[in-house]
Each structure stands twice: as C-alpha cells, then as structure tokens.
Amino acid sequence: MSEHTRFEDLISEKLDGVITAAGERELAAHLASCQDCRELMTILSAAHGALDFEAEPPEELKTNVMEAVRAEKNRKKIRLRALTGALAAAAVLAVAILPAALPRHDKAEDIGVAPVSLTRENDTPVAEDPAGYAGDPTGFRLTRPDDPDTPFTVEEYCAAYAAVAWFDALPEEILTSAPQTLFPDGSVGCEVTKEQFDSLLPTALRVTHPSPTGAQYMAVLAAEPE
Amino acid sequence: MTADEEARIVRAAARGDEAAFEKLVLAHQKHVYSLALKLTGSAEDAMDASQDAFLKAFQNLRSFRGESRVSVWLYRLTYNASMDILKKSRRGTLVPLPADEEGAELEIPDPSPTPDEEALRREELEEVRRAMEELDEDKRRILLMREYNGMSYQDIARALGLEEGTVKSRLARARAALAEILKKRGTFQAPPQSNNQTNKRKG
Numbered sequence: 001m002s003e004h005t006r007f008e009d010l011i012s013e014k015l016d017g018v019i020t021a022a023g024e025r026e027l028a029a030h031l032a033s034c035q036d037c038r039e040l041m042t043i044l045s046a047a048h049g050a051l052d053f054e055a056e057p058p059e060e061l062k063t064n065v066m067e068a069v070r071a072e073k074n075r076k077k078i079r080l081r082a083l084t085g086a087l088a089a090a091a092v093l094a095v096a097i098l099p100a101a102l103p104r105h106d107k108a109e110d111i112g113v114a115p116v117s118l119t120r121e122n123d124t125p126v127a128e129d130p131a132g133y134a135g136d137p138t139g140f141r142l143t144r145p146d147d148p149d150t151p152f153t154v155e156e157y158c159a160a161y162a163a164v165a166w167f168d169a170l171p172e173e174i175l176t177s178a179p180q181t182l183f184p185d186g187s188v189g190c191e192v193t194k195e196q197f198d199s200l201l202p203t204a205l206r207v208t209h210p211s212p213t214g215a216q217y218m219a220v221l222a223a224e225p226e
Numbered sequence: 227m228t229a230d231e232e233a234r235i236v237r238a239a240a241r242g243d244e245a246a247f248e249k250l251v252l253a254h255q256k257h258v259y260s261l262a263l264k265l266t267g268s269a270e271d272a273m274d275a276s277q278d279a280f281l282k283a284f285q286n287l288r289s290f291r292g293e294s295r296v297s298v299w300l301y302r303l304t305y306n307a308s309m310d311i312l313k314k315s316r317r318g319t320l321v322p323l324p325a326d327e328e329g330a331e332l333e334i335p336d337p338s339p340t341p342d343e344e345a346l347r348r349e350e351l352e353e354v355r356r357a358m359e360e361l362d363e364d365k366r367r368i369l370l371m372r373e374y375n376g377m378s379y380q381d382i383a384r385a386l387g388l389e390e391g392t393v394k395s396r397l398a399r400a401r402a403a404l405a406e407i408l409k410k411r412g413t414f415q416a417p418p419q420s421n422n423q424t425n426k427r428k429g
Contacts, residue, residue: 005398012398016372018379043405046414047357050350051373057259061273062251065280069247072284 007037014041015048227253232296240287247287250296251280257297257375258304264374265308267348267355271315278307298385301375353414357407365400372397 010027013019019027031038227235232253238246258279262272282303283290290299358366371377371385382397383390408414 005395008402009395009398012401013394015401016379016397039409040402040405043408043414044401046350047354047404047408048373050347050354051264053260053347054256055260055263055272057255057276058269058273061255061259061276062248064273064277065251065255066244066248068277068281069244069284072281073242073244 008040011037011041011044015044229295236287236290236296247284254297254300258300261301261304261375262308264351265305266312267352271311275304275307275311279303282307295381298377298381301371301377305370353408353411357404357411357413360407361400361403365403368393368396369400369404
C-alpha cells in the first residue's frame with residue numbers, strides 16, 4: 001500500500017469516526033508535514049460537513065403519501081368491481097367463442113368444455129405461469145376450478161382474455177335486455193345472439209383464429225371497444 | 227424498531243393495512259426526505275421524490291423479501307425516484323448554474339443557522355452534489371450510501387456483496403476521487419491564513 005493510499009484510508013476512517021488512537025496519532029503527525037494531505041482533509045471534512053444534516057420532512061409528506069396510498073387501493077377496488085360481472089361471464093364466453101361457428105345460446109356444458117374462471121393475480125411471477133400471460137396488463141389469470149392441473153392452450157388464454165374485453169365493451173342495453181344465466185360453475189353469463197355477438201365484437205372474433213399469436217392477442221386487448 | 231417488528235409491520239402493510247404502512251412512513255420519512263433533499267438539492271423535488279419512493283414501496287411491498295432492511299430498500303427507491311426527478315427537470319446535468327439561482331430552491335429546515343450560514347450550506351451542498359455527478363458509478367454509489375444515506379460499513383457490505391474491509395478502502399478511494407474533483411473546481415479550498423468562507427464561495 002502506498003503511503004498516499006494509507007493516509008487516504010486514515011482520513012476516510014477519521015471522517016467516519018472509526019479511526020483508532022494509533023491511526024489518529026499517525027495521521028496528525030503526517031498532516032503536520034504534508035500539504036497535499038492537509039488539503040485532502042480540509043476538502044473532505046467540508047464535503048462531509050455539507051452532507052451531515054437530517055432535514056425534518058414537511059407535515060404534508062405523510063398526508064400526501066397516505067392519500068396516494070388510499071387512492072391506489074381504491075383504484076384497484078373500482079377495477080375489480082367493474083369487472084366482477086365480466087369475470088363471471090368471461091368464464092363461459094371464453095370457451096363459447098372458441099369454435100369458429102358459434103351456435104346461439106351456447107353454454108359451457110353444451111360444447112363439452114369444463115368451466116373456466118379468471119381471477120386477478122397480478123403478483124404471479126411470469127416464471128410460474130407456463131403460458132406467460134400472468135404478467136399481462138389485464139392482471140388476470142385463467143384457472144379451471146374443476147380441473148386445476150390441466151394447462152390452458154394459448155387459444156384458450158386468448159379467447160378468455162378477449163372475452164373479458166368483449167364483455168366490458170357490451171353496451172348497457174344489451175346487458176339489461178339479454179338474459180342472464182347462471183352457469184354450472186356458479187358464474188353468471190350474458191347470452192346474446194350470434195348477430196349481437198358478431199356486431200359487438202369484431203375484435204374478439206379475431207381470436208377465433210386457430211392459433212393466435214401473442215401480438216394478435218395484444219391487438220385484441222388494445223382495440224377500442226365498439 | 228427491531229428487524230422483527232419491522233418485518234411484521236411490512237407483512238401487515240403488504241396485506242393492505244394502511245395503519246401499518248403509516249408506521250413505516252413515520253419511521254422512515256426523515257431518512258427518505260433528507261436523502262432526497264441531498265440528492266436533488268430542492269425542497270420541492272425532495273418532496274416529490276419522497277412521495278414517489280413511498281408509493282413505489284407500497285405498490286411493491288409484496289415483493290420485499292426482507293433480505294435487506296427496509297431502510298436500505300427505501301434508500302434504493304428514494305435514490306431512483308430522485309434521479310428520475312432530476313432527469314425530468316433536466317437538472318441532473320453538469321452545467322454549473324449561478325448559486326443563487328439554484329440554491330434559492332433549497333430550504334433546509336434547521337432553526338439555528340442564520341440566513342448567511344444557511345445560504346452557505348445550500349451552496350456547499352450544491353457543490354458536493356455537482357461533484358458527485360462527475361464520479362464514476364461505483365464510486366458515486368458507495369459514497370451515496372455512506373455520506374448521503376449514513377449507512378454503516380456493515381450495511382454497505384451487505385448491500386454490495388463486499389467484505390467490510392473492501393468497503394472501507396473503496397470509500398477511501400471514492401473520497402479521494404471526490405476531493406480531486408472538488409479541488410479542480412476550487413471548492414472548499416482554504417489556503418492558510420485566509421477567510422475560509424470567502425473561499426468556499428465560487429466565483
């Protein structure tokens with residue numbers, strides 16, 4: 001270790017208040033004879049001093065933070081409430097839009113697919129999500145309550161997510177006039193005619209493509225509701 | 227607050243317990259705000275950065291694994307939030323501004339200093355802040371941890387995955403580099419027998 005480095009170390013230790021008595025004596029003796037190290041000591045003490053303060057935060061800091069935190073929590077709640085109906089229906093619609101030709105008043109059991117449900121699971125790391133969709137901006141995760149171990153195909157994912165977008169986009173008059181049905185998995189779905197379906201969701205129909213790509217799926221999500 | 231207490235509070239806050247989160251804010255706000263103030267040099271920016279850091283903390287409480295102390299985690303969030311704000315306001319540049327123009331923003335709440343002393347302190351802080359920006363990333367990071375954040379050698383060692391002895395010598399090297407920059411800029415240089423304060427003010 002060079003002499004210079006040695007005294008840099010001692011000065012640094014002194015500033016941090018961890019210098020030993022022997023180190024202190026050694027440094028003092030050196031400073032008496034070394035202009036460079038005296039200068040280093042002066043500059044660093046001043047810089048250290050300039051930073052050595054704790055400022056009392058303004059009262060509003062805590063208030064503002066807690067307001068923002070409450071807003072954040074409310075934002076989540078509103079979104080969940082708004083999507084509650086959509087979630088339930090999506091369970092059915094998701095499978096209902098899989099076949100290219102959609103019979104009227106399709107129900108989950110009619111097409112022989114187990115009911116699925118979407119749950120919010122924003123925190124699921126993508127690594128734990130085999131299809132890699134858990135981290136998507138909708139924050140929903142597809143599960144099969146009756147058959148949790150069967151993995152979903154990309155098509156099912158796409159269809160289910162698109163169904164959420166679709167149901168979200170339904171106009172009020174359809175929601176109020178179309179029959180609401182309770183499905184075997186406990187979800188409530190909205191049954192619409194093929195005509196209504198087609199006219200309402202040109203974007204979602206795109207995912208009836210046999211194997212939609214991630215980009216197509218994202219395009220559906222990003223599309224403006226009619 | 228012990229580490230165990232803190233871990234309990236973090237878990238409660240992660241479940242959405244506002245009162246628990248408020249406890250964390252109260253325990254750390256001085257630390258967070260002071261750091262943001264030192265980094266941004268402006269009371270207004272420090273306020274924004276502190277709020278951003280705490281909100282980020284709230285949003286990410288679930289991902290806080292407790293490997294480091296909350297204070298260290300908040301340090302990182304505050305540092306990032308401060309840098310974002312500096313970038314946005316484009317003040318994180320090396321262009322020297324007249325001291326009274328920039329310094330006017332900083333209000334260090336401390337009842338004791340006279341206005342002159344306070345002005346000097348603002349100026350000194352600003353000088354150090356600018357010199358820090360010229361350091362390379364490794365040196366700046368370790369100095370920030372120690373000088374700005376007051377972290378112990380042990381905490382720095384843990385955060386950077388280094389031995390304490392290495393932390394000590396890296397700090398000394400970083401300080402020497404900082405002193406070199408300050409010296410070049412003529413900051414804090416006090417030739418013998420002259421008025422210290424006059425010389426601290428850069429022309």
